Amino acid sequence: MKNPIPTAFAGLEHLATAVLLLDGESQVLYANPAAEILFAVSSHQMEGFSLAQVFPNAGILLTAVENALAANSPFREHEFPITTVRQNTLVVTCTATPVDFNPVRLVLEFQQMDQQLRIAREERMLIQQQANAELLRNLAHEIRNPLGGLRGAAQLLEHELPQASLREYTQVIIKEADRLQLLMDRLLVPHRAPKYEPTNIHEVLERVRSLLLAESPQGISIRRDYDTSLPDLIGDREKLIQAVLNIARNAVQAMEGKGELILRTRAERQVTLAKKRYRVAIKLQIIDNGPGIPPDIHDRIFYPLVSGRAEGSGLGLTLAQTFITQHHGMIECESRPGHTCFTILLPLESTAYTTKQVPL
Incomplete structure (x- = not known):
């Protein structure tokens, strides 16, 4: 000085x-x-x-x-x-x-x-998520038993029908019952306890990227912007893959065959998550240049059964939020036409990571 x-x-x-x-x-x-x-x-x-x-x-x-x-x-x-x-x-x-x-x-x-403001918003989201999880768990259990009975009755009826043309209708009942059963199973999946182990976040992202490349149209480009010096976190690799994949897949579908998806990682310092202060966290961003999230559902995108697509189940983001919360992290979203960014914060217990100073 x-x-x-x-x-x-x-x-x-x-x-x-x-x-x-x-x-x-x-x-x-x-x-x-x-x-x-x-x-x-x-x-x-x-x-x-x-x-x-x-x-x-x-x-x-x-x-x-x-x-x-x-x-x-x-x-x-x-x-x-x-x-x-x-x-x-x-x-x-x-x-x-x-x-x-x-x-x-x-x-x-x-x-x-x-x-x-973020801490207050996170607390509200956690309360809402707990209420949603309890509602979905009860709903899934209430539906599964009568659903099994409905499917069984349709199978019995199919064997009694004299005409093959009539069995087409029982097949519809059976297929729709199976679809609902799969939906109920997905609602109950988040309650499996995570298997925590050292996990490289970039291996998670590379797995997501390979899955997206296999199913995405030619007009979609996926760009990587990684901070490769980030250390491993303690997490459930499969649940992290599913959480990121659910968000990234929504982004690809929203771009309707043409656009750019960016997978970005950075370190975030002095982060408060679930009322606990961490010296450093992984900041993972999933960015697309699609049309953006419809304003009328923006504040409800993490609610179950809310989707911007007619064919969507409305469970992808709900499950993603549940999986990230199981890692003591959180998801934030900002969206406008031409730019949507989902930010995932995952705490690192390790304090060994330091960022380089940026000269003025």
Whole structure:
């Protein structure tokens, strides 16, 4: 650092709130450890750079800081987006306090709001998922027994019918009963306990990719964008494959024969999942450039029997969410015409993984 920081700010390194100290020219003098974690950039890298270099495209913040310095007046901006040098977009609430501790002129405090909103949304999803799972389990058990009786009666009737042409109708009953039986079996599959073992997420994705290539039309391209330095996670390989396949298959079907699917992996730091904080998690993204999810079902896509396709069962995303939740992870979705992104977060217990620093 070019100038020593006054002792009045010595306690900032112990705060959980991200704090930046600026001089009168909006240059960063100091970033505390919480800021390093939030912005994924070291204090050493930020020091001496202007706020505009640290936060590209943060016009609201830059204007507010300039006004605060000029008027020597504090401000507070609620829930606005900023883009970091790593191209991560965060929703934050920022408080600026002018001070007179040369060379420090402004103290910026950042609270990450999107994380709080995500945690609240995750809690609601977990409650809804538990209710859905209980409903489906009860429904499946109630239907299976009479369904077996219906199929058996149709088989007996088939043997009694004198004309072969009439047996066509009993075959319809038997086939539809079998289809419903298969559906009930799928509803009960998630309740098998996962078989946890070291699993490479890229082996999971390569298996999904090979399955999709075998069944997808020629006009669909599947691009890989992997962070191959990610360590193994502890998980059930088959359930992870099924979860990713359900999402990716929906994407391919939505593109109707032409488009691009991207399978991307990254590390995500300081993630809270199911009320537990993890130092690092795997962020897996499944991105397509199809028409997007219909707005009328966007908020219900993880509900059972909800589908945007007439021929869809509406169980693929429900099962995917169940499998990911069994791994203490979560699924998020953002969608608009031309861009749909499903993000899966899976916690890593290992703390050995570190990302390379990105120079400013």
